[in-house]
Amino acid sequence: MRDVAIIGIGQTPVGEHWNTSLRHLALEASLNALHDANVEKVDGIYVGNMLSGELTGQSHLGALVADFLGMSGVEALKIEAACASGSAALRVGVMAIASGMNDLALVTGVEKMTDTSGQATTAGLAMAADAEYEVSQGVSFVALNALLMQRYMYEHGWQRQDFANFVVNAHRNGRHNPYAMFHMQVTPESYANCATISDPVGLFDASPVCDGAAAVVLAPLEYARTLSPAPIKIKASAIATAPMAVHDREDPLALEAARLSAQRAYAMAKVGPEDLDFFELHDAFTIMSALSLEAAGFAERGKGVQLALDGEIALDGRIPITTMGGLKSRGHPVGATGIYQIVEAVLQLRGLAGENQIANARLGMTQNIGGSGATIITHILEALV
Amino acid sequence: MRDVAIIGIGQTPVGEHWNTSLRHLALEASLNALHDANVEKVDGIYVGNMLSGELTGQSHLGALVADFLGMSGVEALKIEAACASGSAALRVGVMAIASGMNDLALVTGVEKMTDTSGQATTAGLAMAADAEYEVSQGVSFVALNALLMQRYMYEHGWQRQDFANFVVNAHRNGRHNPYAMFHMQVTPESYANCATISDPVGLFDASPVCDGAAAVVLAPLEYARTLSPAPIKIKASAIATAPMAVHDREDPLALEAARLSAQRAYAMAKVGPEDLDFFELHDAFTIMSALSLEAAGFAERGKGVQLALDGEIALDGRIPITTMGGLKSRGHPVGATGIYQIVEAVLQLRGLAGENQIANARLGMTQNIGGSGATIITHILEALV
Numbered sequence: 023m024r025d026v027a028i029i030g031i032g033q034t035p036v037g038e039h040w041n042t043s044l045r046h047l048a049l050e051a052s053l054n055a056l057h058d059a060n061v062e063k064v065d066g067i068y069v070g071n072m073l074s075g076e077l078t079g080q081s082h083l084g085a086l087v088a089d090f091l092g093m094s095g096v097e098a099l100k101i102e103a104a105c106a107s108g109s110a111a112l113r114v115g116v117m118a119i120a121s122g123m124n125d126l127a128l129v130t131g132v133e134k135m136t137d138t139s140g141q142a143t144t145a146g147l148a149m150a151a152d153a154e155y156e157v158s159q160g161v162s163f164v165a166l167n168a169l170l171m172q173r174y175m176y177e178h179g180w181q182r183q184d185f186a187n188f189v190v191n192a193h194r195n196g197r198h199n200p201y202a203m204f205h206m207q208v209t210p211e212s213y214a215n216c217a218t219i220s221d222p223v224g225l226f227d228a229s230p231v232c233d234g235a236a237a238v239v240l241a242p243l244e245y246a247r248t249l250s251p252a253p254i255k256i257k258a259s260a261i262a263t264a265p266m267a268v269h270d271r272e273d274p275l276a277l278e279a280a281r282l283s284a285q286r287a288y289a290m291a292k293v294g295p296e297d298l299d300f301f302e303l304h305d306a307f308t309i310m311s312a313l314s315l316e317a318a319g320f321a322e323r324g325k326g327v328q329l330a331l332d333g334e335i336a337l338d339g340r341i342p343i344t345t346m347g348g349l350k351s352r353g354h355p356v357g358a359t360g361i362y363q364i365v366e367a368v369l370q371l372r373g374l375a376g377e378n379q380i381a382n383a384r385l386g387m388t389q390n391i392g393g394s395g396a397t398i399i400t401h402i403l404e405a406l407v
Numbered sequence: 408m409r410d411v412a413i414i415g416i417g418q419t420p421v422g423e424h425w426n427t428s429l430r431h432l433a434l435e436a437s438l439n440a441l442h443d444a445n446v447e448k449v450d451g452i453y454v455g456n457m458l459s460g461e462l463t464g465q466s467h468l469g470a471l472v473a474d475f476l477g478m479s480g481v482e483a484l485k486i487e488a489a490c491a492s493g494s495a496a497l498r499v500g501v502m503a504i505a506s507g508m509n510d511l512a513l514v515t516g517v518e519k520m521t522d523t524s525g526q527a528t529t530a531g532l533a534m535a536a537d538a539e540y541e542v543s544q545g546v547s548f549v550a551l552n553a554l555l556m557q558r559y560m561y562e563h564g565w566q567r568q569d570f571a572n573f574v575v576n577a578h579r580n581g582r583h584n585p586y587a588m589f590h591m592q593v594t595p596e597s598y599a600n601c602a603t604i605s606d607p608v609g610l611f612d613a614s615p616v617c618d619g620a621a622a623v624v625l626a627p628l629e630y631a632r633t634l635s636p637a638p639i640k641i642k643a644s645a646i647a648t649a650p651m652a653v654h655d656r657e658d659p660l661a662l663e664a665a666r667l668s669a670q671r672a673y674a675m676a677k678v679g680p681e682d683l684d685f686f687e688l689h690d691a692f693t694i695m696s697a698l699s700l701e702a703a704g705f706a707e708r709g710k711g712v713q714l715a716l717d718g719e720i721a722l723d724g725r726i727p728i729t730t731m732g733g734l735k736s737r738g739h740p741v742g743a744t745g746i747y748q749i750v751e752a753v754l755q756l757r758g759l760a761g762e763n764q765i766a767n768a769r770l771g772m773t774q775n776i777g778g779s780g781a782t783i784i785t786h787i788l789e790a791l792v
Contacts, residue, residue, distance in 0.1 A: 023507040043539065076460050079542065081534035082489040085648045085781035089655070095667060097646045098782065099495050100487045104467040110484050114499055121506035122408040123644075149466035154428065157464065261482045263473045270474070282480060396470035397483065 026119045027246035027253035028403070030059025030239035031365040036203040036353030039233040044078055044134040045090045051235035051358075052091055052130045059239035059250065065124040066097040070111030070131035071357035072104055076146040077138045087130060097124070104150030105306060106392030107131065108360025109261075109399035112238070116259045119240050131361035132235035143231050147356070150393040152267040164228060164307075166268055166394045168220035171309035174275055175222065178324035182222045185308040186213040187330035189226050189350055192305060195337065196347025198377035199366075203232050203353035226350075227308045234355035236362040251407070254368050257293075257385075258402040260286035266396045275324075277310075279398035280317035280389060287387065287400040288319075295319040298402075299383040300342040300370060302363040304391040305349045314389055315341070318400075337380055345370060345378050360390035364401065371405040411504045412631035412638035413788070415444025415624035416750040421588040421738030424618040429463055429519040430475045436620035436743075437476055437515045444624035444635065450509040451482040455496030455516035456742035457489055461531040462523045472515060482509070489535030490691065491777030492516065493745025494646075494784035497623070501644045504625050516746035517620035528616050532741070535778040537652040549613060549692075551653055551779045553605035556694035559660055560607065563709035567607045570693040571598040572715035574611050574735055577690060580722065581732025583762035584751075588617050588738035612693040614739035621746035623753070636792070639753050642678075642770075643787040645671035651781045660709075662695075664783035665702035665774060672772065672785040673704075680704040683787075684768040685727040685755060687748040689776040690734045699774055700726070703785075722765055730755060730763050745775035749786065756790040 032054025084098030108131030312326030417439025469483030493516030647667035697711030
């Protein structure tokens, strides 16, 4: 198995891109990544996307992106794992390079969510859950997270306001990210006073519906060293699944697939949580930040919120999270999110994160969640120079 | 790169399974394949599917299938490449084994197309074409194939009736396949007299809308030899893309991605078309059979139909095709079709194709087409004992 490295990154601003179609978003991010890698063509294109068929009437994105990039002929596939589709595509890109099938691969995550009705988007996102045993009961994706948050508060004695700093921190970091959707700041007071969506989930507990694309270029590590002055090694690529429906999980608050995929990633990279300089987690809802920190080994069960209260998640804290704004402030174009996380981790490891730079960042982890936790994909990245 | 072999196969009958859901179809085929391979668990599950979100409101099939198989925890992803989704999933499974990421992989193709309106299915299938530049003009998938067939007849001087034997041959072979949707026979007369759908495409030129699932179990070749008395080696896995829209192709009748992926497969397997004992091609429409035979090197441009007229595509002909009924008679549950082709090729190579057995079949090729030819995936399989 060959080692794999990232030699190029690209992204579009996240937002409501009314005048930019799905293919144009994918094109922009992909060209940025190819330009950054200083390559013109790749052997394989792996597209992460969840909802293009449901929301824009276009499937078959692999061939579409290859075509629009002027690369028809090359391998191109689409990979879907709900909101973890971006990381899922990255994982297939890693396999393509590691196996020797490709020498250069482009992985592009793209989602266009706003050019339809809000109802269609809500119904589309619910397809990440169990259609026959959850959605048929009328539960939406926000409601599933509300149930988890309610249960967490009940079991561990937290108040909603104890989660505030996850959001304050995300928006503080997003302010300096030119690609973030929201640059406005959230205060503990505005968090307390925001509208309730599905009790206890408020407007500021949920990441936004939006459009965006992000891309990376991969190469075998040895080849990457000849192409890039600062390749970033993918030290681990790990995935795990859990039961689709929340009610089928032995412990709904354990986020078992996050624990499993983090453990697999730690074993592959031969590191532990204490070695990481930052952790790009999947804060689609604030409750997921707490559960992810616990599942990945940064806090004991029920204590994830304490890290936020203590400020340990800030850029200079023990384990910085959502360092460029996270899903909450940068935005959550679902199939693209996993690649945005990777792009932001690479910026940190290259020392190019600007105002948000973590001092001496050498080793970072990303974690991308599909559904309410049924697919969780973890990558560990390392700066080599 | 490790060599990869198939050690188990499974399939459901193809048909209108009104009382069987998507997950039950996937389960049945997967359990059959695991049972055939004599293994209980795998490291990775790769699901090929095109339309589950659009037609049944369920995305995230990787985790769903893993869950329903009682394997939550393992890797699971969904891969989509329109009607080539099955082969696309197989290709990712091959990468997972070849790279060393997995030691046992399950690849399941599944599609549930009938439990919705015909209108929804037609709209869903059209998503394989270019939504903004083809579908927006009102063209359906049948119409795209009708345009190609019309052009082929015009350019090369064939009549519609010259295509009859592609259909007669498919139904003759499907009669003995217990998993085929249609066991009735088609004669040249009934072909001539069938209803016209989109001139010159008649009812009998088109494969049916249907439900089904098929699955295979993969292992590294050396390991496979210890698990199976008759592993089938995947001698080549190759893919190519072409422009999405028919009007963007330099030569719409060349099926360039079929030529490219076949050439890549031949190079990888170090064989030529003359070495193959059979060719499971993608006869979604009769015109595709002619174009595929030409692109893969079995006939010159415009001469593919001659092979049908001469009977060279029969079980005892020069290049047997659709040996178990093909898409026309076995059926075309789109995301499952690529795996049905593989399962049927394995039956031939194991010498277990019954009435349809090709004498001394040692080397077979499958080719799965996404869209009107934008993604084409070719596999070459070899019997080792």
